Amino acid sequence: MRADRGGAAHTLGGMRLAFGASFDVPAGYLNTPSIGIPPTLTTDAVRESVQRWGAGADHPADFDEHVRRARAAFAKLVGFDADDVAAGASGSQVAGIVAASVPDGSRVLVARGEFTSLTFPFAAQAHRGVKVTEADLADIPSEVDGHDVVAVSVVQSANGAEVDLAALREAAAAAGTRVLLDATQAVGWMPLDLGWADWVVAAAYKWMLCPRGAAWLAVRPDALDELVVHSANWYGGEDPWQSIYGLPLRLARSARRLDISPVWLAQVGATASLEYLSTLDMAEVRAHSVRLTDALLAELDLPGTGSAIVSLELDDEQGRRLAEAGVRSGSRAGRTRLGFHLYNSEEDVELVVRALKH
Structure with missing residues (x-):
């Protein structure tokens, strides 16, 4: 399953398509600064290698x-x-x-x-x-x-x-x-x-x-x-x-x-x-990621940072609502850390906004 080499991520058949690849990543996954989600071409390659290992096929x-x-x-x-x-x-x-x-x-x-x-x-x-x-x-x-x-x-x-x-x-x-x-x-x-x-x-x-x-x-x-x-x-x-x-x-x-x-x-x-x-235009990837982080910050009445990583000061109730909405995030230095990568979209921004403005 392939998509155009650029543009916003979108969902088709349960897969997110972005920058020419498919990703089996759920809505609300914003924890890339902790664990990045591989494209399916990577999981396929590793799965095949594991199968070869299990069959004793490699040297x-x-x-x-x-x-x-x-x-x-x-x-x-x-x-x-x-x-x-x-x-x-x-x-x-x-x-x-x-x-x-x-x-x-x-x-x-x-x-x-x-x-x-x-x-x-x-x-x-x-x-x-x-x-x-x-x-x-x-x-x-x-x-x-x-x-x-x-x-x-x-x-x-x-x-x-x-x-x-x-x-x-x-x-x-x-x-x-x-x-x-x-x-x-x-x-x-x-x-x-x-x-x-x-x-x-x-x-x-x-x-x-x-x-x-x-x-x-x-x-x-x-x-x-x-x-x-x-x-x-x-x-x-x-x-x-x-x-x-x-x-x-x-x-x-x-x-x-x-x-x-x-x-x-x-x-x-x-x-x-x-x-x-290495085949992607990293300027496009950066523009995509920063556009999403800055869109989120604008919705929260906060200034943009120009980074793919967002650090928010949230109370326990807000953190609970994020988790219940299905948002995956990290906790670093006493704040909630979110990261927007090439497989993220406006849907993820909206999930966070709805949870925090509930």
């Missing part, structure tokens, strides 16, 4: 092509070359590679209230003298000078606020400060060109609509040698299938040296979802 090397294709699609979405992307399993795992590699005594700047999968890996390096300093998100660019690394999310998990990437890039270049961007809450709904950053990490199971168990670390080539391969393993070998036994160490020359042994089913699903997303 380990059969999944290498999925790892390669998912890597290439992710690279396209964030503005890197595929050779500069390492495949991992979670956001904190790939961010931890950077955190564990910064020199002793490094000064790291992070956003106040940042998602801890980005900040905890650095805070855990305190025994090496690594000092982590928090600043308000809006002040990050002006506070860069005097720090060795800035680690910040492109879009904040708690409320959808965006860091000023242009200002951060300029400030970091002037100060000679390395930049680690977490794009987990951005890739899949925003057009991104992040190849200027030293490192970009992202987990796949939210806006990228992939199974949990896939994440990537994109590395600018001149920042690769600064990373220590703390989890060196056979899959990071120049030729993984010739790197299984015995010394000497023989890792890939590219960022692939940082790969960990892949979560196979996650990579199967990531290939399907990311190759689909």
Whole structure:
């Protein structure tokens, strides 16, 4: 079942059709910042892979092509070359590679209230003298000078606020400060060109609509040698299938040296979802998502934010009414978090409005 490559999501035969794909997602599902809903082409691919697993039909090397294709699609979405992307399993795992590699005594700047999968890996390096300093998100660019690394999310998990990437890039270049961007809450709904950053990490199971168990670390080539391969393993070998036994160490020359042994089913699903997303005009996806969030905020007499994520201060009664109306949301930092993605429509906005204005 297919739909036009753009335009508002609509329902046909129980399926939502949007941006050229079908989604088995119920009305009121606004919890994408927690768990993204895959297109049916992805669930079909994973289901077929599970069936092959159950029939003993696969060999380990059969999944290498999925790892390669998912890597290439992710690279396209964030503005890197595929050779500069390492495949991992979670956001904190790939961010931890950077955190564990910064020199002793490094000064790291992070956003106040940042998602801890980005900040905890650095805070855990305190025994090496690594000092982590928090600043308000809006002040990050002006506070860069005097720090060795800035680690910040492109879009904040708690409320959808965006860091000023242009200002951060300029400030970091002037100060000679390395930049680690977490794009987990951005890739899949925003057009991104992040190849200027030293490192970009992202987990796949939210806006990228992939199974949990896939994440990537994109590395600018001149920042690769600064990373220590703390989890060196056979899959990071120049030729993984010739790197299984015995010394000497023989890792890939590219960022692939940082790969960990892949979560196979996650990579199967990531290939399907990311190759689909990489064919879309992300400016159109962003316009669609932001139009819905801003429409909701206007109905609630609140100013638009320009983000796909909405954070609302609701009382217990309002939260109960949302749940009874079938609205799926998240609770973050004491507020109700909603996210509008490509499969959402005006129907979802109306559900929320009716519940809150009841």
